[in-house]
Amino acid sequence: MTATKEKKRSVKLTKEIQRGGTELTLSAGVLKAALTLVGKAINTRAINPLLANVLVEMGTMTASDGEMRITTPIEGATGPAMLIPHDRLMRIVSAVAPDAEVIITSNGTQCEILCGHGRWLLPTSDPKEYPQHKPDEFAPIAHLPGDQFSRLMRSVKSATDADSSRYALAGVLLEFRGGILSMVATDGRRLHCSEAEIDQAVDDSSTIVPRRVIDVILAIVGSGMGSLQLECNRTEVMAEIGGTILTARLLEGRFPKWRDIVPAEQPATTVGVGQLLEAVRQGSICRSETTKGSQFVITDACLAVSSESSEYGSSRASCEVIGSSKAALKLDAAYVIEFLSTLDSADNVTIEAAGPDAATVFRCGETFAVIMPMA
Secondary structure (H helix, E strand, O other), X not given: OOXXXXXXXXXXXXXXXXXXXXXXXXXXXXXXXXXXHXXXXXXXXXXXXXXXXXXXXXXXXXXXXXXXXXXXXXOOOOOXXXXXXXXXXXXXXXXXXXXXXXXXXXXXXEEEEEEOOEEEEEEOOOHHHOOOOOOOOOEXXXXXXXXXXXXXXXXXXXXXXXXXXXXXXXXXXXXXXXXXXXEEEEOOOEEEEEEEEOOOOOOOEEXXXXXXXXXXXXXXXXXXXXXXXXXXXXXXXXXXXXXXXXXXXXXXXXXXXXXXXXXXXXXXXXXEHHHHHHHHHHHOOOOOOOOOEEEEEEOOOEEEEEEEEOOOEEEEEEEEOOEOOOEEEEEEHHHHHHHHOOOOXXXXXXXXXXXXXXXXXXXXXXXXXXXXXXX
């Protein structure tokens, strides 16, 4: 096609879009922030090609992968609905200055994007064809500050098991009972739990949220969007953070009776989180895939961590204890390291251990981990 024919074709398309089309004008920075946020619900391999688009309507931008849906307010999006390809629009706003003005016009089959000296014509679809979402009524679970939720959930989510044949273990249990919200995850070899007091008059509930959804909620909260309101119905969870609303399908299945897994009161030892983490990292260096277990020996003077394998030799490290009860344990050091890494190194952790055949509890404030012994 010659340059003249291409120019005529371009002008014709522009006029077609402008006749009865819809227009959106925003800065590239605002668009990029909204696209980044809702893009967490975009699945690039979705079977339905419509789900590769974002829906802009009535002051909001929405994206969905069929199981999770994110809607966020977007300033200036007050006109009729339009569908815009997420990937191409993100590439465009990433290639221009954040304060550059972006003008998007759509007629339902194509959208024109103008920014500075750049012009893009993208194929799109009728927004009426975008999958609608009409959930059942939600009931509140809890309302808490976003930073508190992040701190507590960060210590829990690593204990999920995405590969488990027990589908419920791939998520985090949110259980509200007696004014306490318990966040629990387990893979059968360890259990992590964080608890928060909730000053709300709501019914007791039990909800299993997929790990992926938890990660997205944490990412949204981490962007400084304020407090978190959690609600659920029979099949979905809803999280509202600073005007952004996420809805997602819950996991099915029966979560283990986790309270039965937590040992009753046991002899306890207190040690600094940072000191213990350093000792476990050093003392477990020589463990191998075939000898994952490390020895944890607690005496009146110190806590010693040691590992030995035919491949790598032996390693040993120790740290001082604040108050101790003698014990000899064999634990997977990787689990201990993963839990301690989520805590504040300046805090103290209490190790509750009855003996080598019993589960060991690591407790720090509102958070604890139960780690099963190794043979």
